[in-house]
Amino acid sequence: MYSVHKLLWDIRRDPSVKDRYMRDSGAVLDEYGIEDEFRDHLQQLDFKSMYEKGINPYLLYFCAIQLEVDRAEYYARIRGEK
Template structure:
């Protein structure tokens, strides 16, 4: 859980990391050692799954904003209305 929290925090604070993630998420996920269900949720930007798995909602939200996810889209995803 720590690795994904760290990634969410770092994306929120580092626009260059966010751009690298958007361009090609796999090397970024590899560098943080994120695998399994956490990796799948992060690759798909499945915010609902991240929330249900216990990740910090504040970090999820601000990471989504940094990754240029529209707020209305974010709220639809977190409610499970969109993937």
């Protein structure tokens, strides 16, 4: 779980990580050693599942903003509407 939190933090704080993630999420997930269900959740931007598995909601929200997910879209996803 630490690697997921680290990636979310880095996407928020480092524009180069965000840009690389937007271009090739798989390569960035490999770099951070993220596998299994969290890999799928991150590639699908499944914020609800990540939240339910204990990912910090603050990091989720601000990462979503950096990944250009609109606020209304984020809240719809976190409620499981999309």
